[in-house]
Amino acid sequence: MSDTPILDVRDLRVEIPLTRGTVHAVQGASFTVEAGQALGLVGESGCGKSMTLRAILGLLPHPGQITGGEIRFEGDDLANADPKRLRDVRGARIGIIFQEPMTALNPVMRVGDQIAEGPRVHLGNSRSAARKTALELMRKVGIPDPARRARAYPHELSGGMRQRVMIAIALSCEPRLILCDEPTTALDVTIQDQILKLLSAMRRDLGVSVVFVTHDLAVVAETCERIAVMYAGQVVETGTVDEVFRAPRHPYTLGLLRSVPRFDVVRQTLDSIPGQPPDLVAPPTGCPFQPRCGFAREDCLEGDFPLRRLGPGRATACIHDDDCAQDVSANPVIASV
């Protein structure tokens, strides 16, 4: 693996001007993805995960726009690229897998044609060559009897098969990076596991990098090497999955980990993080997590809380991260990861 990351998001800011005020959907998110690596981008609903993903592709919903920062992908700055350049990157060099394979596939187009469309447009393949590529991809992602299934419409396939089709589409132009937006949330658990295994296998075989947006920590534990925890539009902690899960250094991460249900411990109630995520129209001053934080002190109320480097590839936005460390050593979060 090379030293320069394939994707380097630095201080990304996304704002959505609405009539009731400007939503600061992403306010200074930074993370990197190395070649061949999988990064899990986690956080609760509305924390800016999906906006970050859409900003990378330049597909922010109107009237949202990138107001600051850089998105370096293989050396190109996507944050300031013109629409035509972006179009050449999308699909061809960055693939995307959506959450709901039913709605993300065109209902009136045969799935074989949908897989073949990318190679035809981006790689200039002939109709027959693209069809061959599509069949090969379908076999690769584990769709039995591809010749027959290629003629099916999306509604004729099961959820798992549809998600396999989505993966085949994402892989069809041999991209260097695949963005996954909660790819298994809509699937039941057994299928979920198959799809995650398939994604991991594809990543190993093809050497693509993956960004995994999810709120499911178990998915991150199973598939990713690194994790970036987002809260209120910021990345508040990054590190390897192992480090972050064993020794979280941000109270929010700690709270997330503690609120995962466990089957090996009998508990009366499930721990949860009190309070609500902040209103992104008028974010609180100081640390965005401070109103909900059990460790908050006077100095959390004022100032900026940028990511602070703790070690190689390890950073936190919390200034009292020692408190977290102490809490974890007194009461370990992870017994079985």
Added chain:
Amino acid sequence: MAIAVAEGALDEVAEHRGGFRRRWYRTPSFVAGLLIVGTIVTMCLAAPLITSQSPTHQDLNNILASPSSKHLLGTDQLGRDLFSRILYGGRVDLRVAFLAVLLPFLIGTTLGCISGYYGRFYDTAIMRLVDVMVAIPFYVLVIALVFALGAGARSIYIAITFVGWVSYARIIRGETLVAKRQEYILAARAAGFRDSRIIGRHLLPNVITQAIVYAMSDIVLDILAIVTLGYLGLGIQPPTPDWGGMIADGQAFLTTKWQLSTIPGVVVVITALGLSLIGDGLADLLRPE
């Protein structure tokens, strides 16, 4: 496991496969409409085989004749065979009606797509134009246009196109507004396709259904418009036979020779009914599963 599930799902839906091809004959209104329109169109097309009478030949010694073996429905005030005039009149009226639907369909669909997909300026501009057109009643505008352009088929095409695209644009715009928020459109954009490809291959096939259904009832409207224009003397010009003109000409003899006006009128009604039934059936058949 997954394979077994998919297998079951595929068998179950094999029934729906090529839904249209398999189900059309089980939709009564569609079949009935097809039979009615099919019969009328076939008879008009085969007019020279069905009747040996010329629709324009005047037999002035035999005017206002009652039905006989020679003249199945009798003759009009100029001694022309009524039956053959209805058949040949249908040729003209139906051809003009079908063609007059085509252009508004294409123009309206295109503008509706642009308006709905791009929104903002395009939407405002196109929809304001639509509002202006809608404010003026259909017949008033068509009649005024044909009057200004001069009677005849060419003017009818122009007038109906000018007025008719509005409905298609509105229908397609509405459908596009819904469809473009679907994730498959976002997926197509994320796949790096051009707008033209996204609109043509991903959006249009999903929104065109309603426009097709509407086109069927629009043909009815157009036939009525052509007949109305013919009745007012602005439509197809004599001696070419035309249903509207026949109704107008027969009016003077309504008390003695009622069939001169009534029968062309009934034919218009039956044709309209058949086309409406087809439209109804299509709406059922093309409704997404």
